[in-house]
Amino acid sequence: MSDAQTPNTGVMRIVDCPGTNSSEAGKSSACQGCPSQIFCASGAAAGPDPAIQEIKEKMKMVKHKILVLSGKGGVGKSTFSAHLVHGLAEDETKQVALLDIDICGPSIPKMMGLEGEQVHQSGSGWSPVYVDDNLAVMSIGFLLNSPDDAVIWRGPKKNGMIKQFLRDVDWGELDYLIIDTPPGTSDEHLSIVQYLRAAQIDGAVVITTPQEVSLQDVRKEINFCHKVKLPIIGVVENMSGFICPKCKTESQIFPPTTGGAEKMCQDLNITLLGKVPLDPQIGKSCDKGKSFLSEVPDSLAATSYRKIIQRIQEYCDMHLYHEGINA
Amino acid sequence: MEERKENNNLAGVRHIILVLSGKGGVGKSTVSTELVLALRHAGKKVGILDVDFCGPSIPRMLNAQDKDVHQCDSGWVPVFVDQEKSISLMSIGFLLEKPDDAVVWRGPKKNALIKQFVNDVAWGELDFLFIDTPPGTSDEHISTVDALRTCKPFGAILVTTPQAVSVGDVRRELTFCKKTGLRVIGIIENMSGFVCPHCSECTNIFSKGGGEELAKHAGVPFLGCVPLDPQLSQSLEQGRDFMQEFPQSAAFPAISKIVVQLLEASSSSNS
Ligand SMILES: Nc1ncnc2c1ncn2[C@@H]1O[C@H](COP(=O)(O)OP(=O)(O)OP(=O)(O)O)[C@@H](O)[C@H]1O
Numbered sequence A: 001m002s003d004a005q006t007p008n009t010g011v012m013r014i015v016d017c018p019g020t021n022s023s024e025a026g027k028s029s030a031c032q033g034c035p036s037q038i039f040c041a042s043g044a045a046a047g048p049d050p051a052i053q054e055i056k057e058k059m060k061m062v063k064h065k066i067l068v069l070s071g072k073g074g075v076g077k078s079t080f081s082a083h084l085v086h087g088l089a090e091d092e093t094k095q096v097a098l099l100d101i102d103i104c105g106p107s108i109p110k111m112m113g114l115e116g117e118q119v120h121q122s123g124s125g126w127s128p129v130y131v132d133d134n135l136a137v138m139s140i141g142f143l144l145n146s147p148d149d150a151v152i153w154r155g156p157k158k159n160g161m162i163k164q165f166l167r168d169v170d171w172g173e174l175d176y177l178i179i180d181t182p183p184g185t186s187d188e189h190l191s192i193v194q195y196l197r198a199a200q201i202d203g204a205v206v207i208t209t210p211q212e213v214s215l216q217d218v219r220k221e222i223n224f225c226h227k228v229k230l231p232i233i234g235v236v237e238n239m240s241g242f243i244c245p246k247c248k249t250e251s252q253i254f255p256p257t258t259g260g261a262e263k264m265c266q267d268l269n270i271t272l273l274g275k276v277p278l279d280p281q282i283g284k285s286c287d288k289g290k291s292f293l294s295e296v297p298d299s300l301a302a303t304s305y306r307k308i309i310q311r312i313q314e315y316c317d318m319h320l321y322h323e324g325i326n327a
Numbered sequence B: 001m002e003e004r005k006e007n008n009n010l011a012g013v014r015h016i017i018l019v020l021s022g023k024g025g026v027g028k029s030t031v032s033t034e035l036v037l038a039l040r041h042a043g044k045k046v047g048i049l050d051v052d053f054c055g056p057s058i059p060r061m062l063n064a065q066d067k068d069v070h071q072c073d074s075g076w077v078p079v080f081v082d083q084e085k086s087i088s089l090m091s092i093g094f095l096l097e098k099p100d101d102a103v104v105w106r107g108p109k110k111n112a113l114i115k116q117f118v119n120d121v122a123w124g125e126l127d128f129l130f131i132d133t134p135p136g137t138s139d140e141h142i143s144t145v146d147a148l149r150t151c152k153p154f155g156a157i158l159v160t161t162p163q164a165v166s167v168g169d170v171r172r173e174l175t176f177c178k179k180t181g182l183r184v185i186g187i188i189e190n191m192s193g194f195v196c197p198h199c200s201e202c203t204n205i206f207s208k209g210g211g212e213e214l215a216k217h218a219g220v221p222f223l224g225c226v227p228l229d230p231q232l233s234q235s236l237e238q239g240r241d242f243m244q245e246f247p248q249s250a251a252f253p254a255i256s257k258i259v260v261q262l263l264e265a266s267s268s269s270n271s
């Protein structure tokens, strides 16, 4: 049973998984020895999970669904997600929600100032936790007993949780549902895309930092998006330079040695939504569970966040417009 | 009999160390890379097994991106970084057709490859084998610890950055270690403060002290603070040997101190 194979050259190569919807599923040489081969070959993986239909019904109440993704860890996905919802919810007429599907490392409760909060069950499902009347949050962090609780779960259990978050949470009518993800291209990512396929995702915002160590993983994430036909709204370059508060000189702590996100976006023909500099106040606001946008509104980073949020809103409005035409 | 055969390839490895963190991007791969370089300079034979399948960083950080893995009688030959073959590596990065290929795998597939990585790589004789992991407490971590059960890993090094958001995730990783019976060698606080190269002002971009506090709170050794150091990130970008080229740089003494503690811990365990 071998995923890696030795062609005649003696060099080991991974033959890529053709994907569960492909006609090659379960039959390609990559599938030999894959523990999922039976599902794939039988077509069971592509077959309809009744939850997908239920989720589609539920999501009819949600106008816009956006994923926040990155191949790389710690680039600021959760920080960006948190500020995106804060920014969107400043318009009191909009209903906004944030769903955290980082099952093993949920940061959202702390960043939103909701540590220790719990989820309650009502007749219409699980009630999310509210930051404001128009800003709801759901995370596995609300289901744990103590901050030391580890969620030591393999894929299927994580997938089950994500399904429940989508199907059983009583979000009500929403203008925006923002979904924060863990790094990578694995169970959580496949599941969220699969479960929301019928309900349609507006697109993904991809977060990176300027250095190649990060970009090389982000290119993989972009390939993943193409593979699962997830539109990319654009890329945010975070931690982009640091201005010393004393001498005002800029240092490239994470140097863009291969041209940063700008060059990558040009090469791959995707939108660069903007750059956010390193600012010590961002981490502080996150640790306090406050919005950096209202704590330090005049900073360079806050201005940059706002511009990016506005571009995402514009994208969504366009998207809705197009859907209206197609319908 | 079967058990012994399974782990034959690890029989010559004296200390197996997992590098873990609940949090992403805190410097797990950086720590694995620099410790291996420093131990090589201390005359040790070392290896890294990279079980981060979706985001393998080790090949680039050690300037080995274009190398291939070959097969031999006793299994897979790891990639050697240097001529003397004192650093050996195994990573999914070496197995991909194109570097940007996404490895879109659910748990079971990852678990199968981890078994192969643990059992089939012919490491030969090594003083230290580091296992670089992705963030979290999921398939990769459970499977690695399972696969290593019979060969008693030396322990785990936990990496965190100072701020509360990161420390919170590392608390959960400590619970993982406790539950799986993995000894915690110690905690490293990385990206701890930045000294401006122009005016020497120190800014705590990601706060300060969270890792040390956590170590105290959890009653595990604290191995030290590594500052943010642009020469370190630059070296990793280009796959250069920071421990050889930048002894004057801010992160150097901190990493050296960690290596001394590691050598002490490992020699006392030998006696
Ligand atoms: N522009 C910034 N300036 C300073 N600190 C930042 C910035 N962006 C994020 N941070 C800090 O960096 C850390 C990592 O950010 P965050 O947790 O959002 O990353 P992530 O991509 O969600 O990580 P993970 O992969 O673990 O989910 C946090 O402590 C956050 O406060």
Ligand SMILES: Nc1ncnc2c1ncn2[C@@H]1O[C@H](COP(=O)(O)OP(=O)(O)OP(=O)(O)O)[C@@H](O)[C@H]1O
Pocket (backbone or CB within 6 Å): A071, A072, A073, A074, A183, A211, A213, A214, A253, A254, B021, B023, B024, B025, B026, B027, B028, B029, B030, B031, B052, B055, B057, B133, B134, B135, B190, B191, B192, B226, B227, B228, B229, B230, B232, B233, B234, B236, B237, B251
């Ligand atoms: N002390 C430091 N000073 C400057 N840059 C650093 C330092 N430590 C790590 N970095 C840089 O930060 C980035 C993240 O580090 P690294 O990739 O090692 O984290 P990781 O924990 O392995 O991330 P992942 O969770 O994605 O595997 C890298 O570009 C690395 O070069």
Ligand SMILES: [Mg+2]
Pocket (backbone or CB within 6 Å): A077, A078, A079, A102, A107, A181, A182
């Ligand atoms: Mg996160």
Ligand SMILES: [Mg+2]
Pocket (backbone or CB within 6 Å): B028, B029, B030, B052, B055, B057, B132, B133, B134
């Ligand atoms: Mg890593």
Ligand SMILES: [Zn+2]
Pocket (backbone or CB within 6 Å): A244, A245, A246, A247, A248, A249, B196, B197, B198, B199, B200, B201
């Ligand atoms: Zn300065």
